[in-house]
Amino acid sequence: MSLSSGGAAPTQFRPDPEGTHPPLLSPDYASTRLRAPLKAPVDLPQRLTELTGPVLGEGLVRPGDADLTRGYAEEPVGQRIIVSGRLLDGDGRPIPRSLVEIWQANAAGRYRHDRDNWPAPLDPNFDGMGRTLTDEQGRYSFTTVKPGAYPWRNHHNAWRPAHIHFSLFGRSFTQRLVTQMYFPADPLFGQDPIFNSVPEAARDRMIADFSLADTQPDWALAFSFDIVLRGSDATPFQEGGS
Amino acid sequence: MKAEMLSTPSQTVGPFLSIGLTWEQGEFVVPDGTSGSFWVRGRLLDGAGEPVPDGVIETWQADPYGKFSHALLPLESAVEGFGGFGRSMTGPDGRYGVHTVKPGPVGDGQGGFQAPHLDVSVFARGLLHRVVLRIYFADEDEANADDPVLSALPDEGARATLIAQPDGAGAYTLDIRLQGDGETAFFTV
Numbered sequence: 001m002s003l004s005s006g007g008a009a010p011t012q013f014r015p016d017p018e019g020t021h022p023p024l025l026s027p028d029y030a031s032t033r034l035r036a037p038l039k040a041p042v043d044l045p046q047r048l049t050e051l052t053g054p055v056l057g058e059g060l061v062r063p064g065d066a067d068l069t070r071g072y073a074e075e076p077v078g079q080r081i082i083v084s085g086r087l088l089d090g091d092g093r094p095i096p097r098s099l100v101e102i103w104q105a106n107a108a109g110r111y112r113h114d115r116d117n118w119p120a121p122l123d124p125n126f127d128g129m130g131r132t133l134t135d136e137q138g139r140y141s142f143t144t145v146k147p148g149a150y151p152w153r154n155h156h157n158a159w160r161p162a163h164i165h166f167s168l169f170g171r172s173f174t175q176r177l178v179t180q181m182y183f184p185a186d187p188l189f190g191q192d193p194i195f196n197s198v199p200e201a202a203r204d205r206m207i208a209d210f211s212l213a214d215t216q217p218d219w220a221l222a223f224s225f226d227i228v229l230r231g232s233d234a235t236p237f238q239e240g241g242s
Numbered sequence: 243m244k245a246e247m248l249s250t251p252s253q254t255v256g257p258f259l260s261i262g263l264t265w266e267q268g269e270f271v272v273p274d275g276t277s278g279s280f281w282v283r284g285r286l287l288d289g290a291g292e293p294v295p296d297g298v299i300e301t302w303q304a305d306p307y308g309k310f311s312h313a314l315l316p317l318e319s320a321v322e323g324f325g326g327f328g329r330s331m332t333g334p335d336g337r338y339g340v341h342t343v344k345p346g347p348v349g350d351g352q353g354g355f356q357a358p359h360l361d362v363s364v365f366a367r368g369l370l371h372r373v374v375l376r377i378y379f380a381d382e383d384e385a386n387a388d389d390p391v392l393s394a395l396p397d398e399g400a401r402a403t404l405i406a407q408p409d410g411a412g413a414y415t416l417d418i419r420l421q422g423d424g425e426t427a428f429f430t431v
Contacts, residue, residue: 014246015430016249017248020248020249020251021249021252021370021371022253022370024370024373026370029254031254031367031368032368032369034289034420035288035294035421036368036369036420036421037420037421037425037426038289038421038425041374041428041429042396042427042428042429043430044374044376045351045391047348047351047356048304048348049359050431052326054325055312056327090246090247090248090249091247092245092247102262103261103262111261113257113258115258115296116257116258128262130262165253165262167255167262167263173361173363177249177250178253178255178372179250179251179252180253180256197253198251198253199251202251203251205248205250205251206251227250230249231246
């Protein structure tokens with residue numbers, strides 16, 4: 001059996017309900033004004049190209065990539081944290097062996113990037129990039145430092161709440177997602193147009209939970225963040241191959 | 243059957259995406275020198291026609307025999323080194339490029355075939371959600387005319403925004419316009 005041409009695509013992913021994702025044109029986030037498409041998108045029926053997705057990992061994830069506090073001469077400055085959770089589909093099924101990519105600012109709120117030049121210190125021991133594959137139960141875990149908040153020029157006195165960028169693939173082109181994970185009870189939420197671009201009822205899904213149970217004594221605070229990608233109603237590709 | 247769970251919302255990749263998303267050789271869907279391989283290149287442009295230097299283009303496709311590599315049924319493609327996935331960060335001038343081979347016929351689910359195509363995701367600062375397009379090839383006139391996805395677009399102008407043009411030997415060009423004149427025909431999947 002192979003995934004070749006011919007048969008009808010056997011499984012469809014459910015569309016996310018209204019109120020899940022931010023509108024592309026969210027004028028309070030100024031950069032959307034010239035970048036959000038203005039024409040209504042056309043529905044693309046899910047066929048094999050949309051229902052399949054890459055097998056990633058080999059050569060992309062190196063040992064140690066899930067621990068952002070290692071790899072340099074010293075440890076980075078900042079509050080050491082563990083961020084872990086599960087990658088699930090919309091039916092609650094774990095997604096195993098799937099690539100998770102993260103990037104973030106350092107503890108002072110500075111990214112190691114040419115275009116980030118606000119006066120907060122770079123940390124010579126922190127590059128802010130992590131990668132891992134989910135395990136057989138869909139679990140992932142990163143060790144890092146808590147990123148700082150930082151100012152940006154969107155509006156007067158604008159500050160991004162502390163966040164970690166997450167990139168997920170799941171199993172299909174249709175499930176691809178990039179999001180940001182936030183920390184509980186951040187006082188900066190109220191003034192952040194990126195966080196608030198998401199409909200109110202869905203915002204909590206971007207906020208990690210503090211986990212005392214996972215916190216390691218004398219070592220690191222822990223935060224738990226499960227990520228849910230679109231679900232389907234059947235196990236893909238049990239039939240319909242050629 | 244487990245209860246349905248609500249999806250995690252999308253957020254922008256932000257301006258510093260290259261820290262997390264840069265892959266060595268990410269642009270190479272197939273290795274340099276693969277028989278029949280070529281570059282697909284273009285610019286990512288905003289509503290003012292300005293280049294978008296903080297974006298990433300991802301492509302996904304079948305191999306020349308119309309087969310996909312997939313997590314549940316990994317394919318050992320007859321094309322050595324073929325994974326089907328490409329990723330190109332946009333440069334300071336908004337340029338992207340992926341090095342690939344033309345995909346083979348993929349069924350349309352109704353007994354026919356789709357024209358050779360790449361599925362494409364675009365992420366950038368200022369995009370709160372990815373946008374999705376397809377890249378088709380101008381030298382596949384006949385297949386393009388019968389393609390169900392191209393046929394569902396409102397007009398010839400919209401179709402033209404998805405068709406990469408030959409650009410000298412071993413290359414195709416397609417600019418992606420996020421907004422305004424010549425706006426690319428984007429899809430919801």
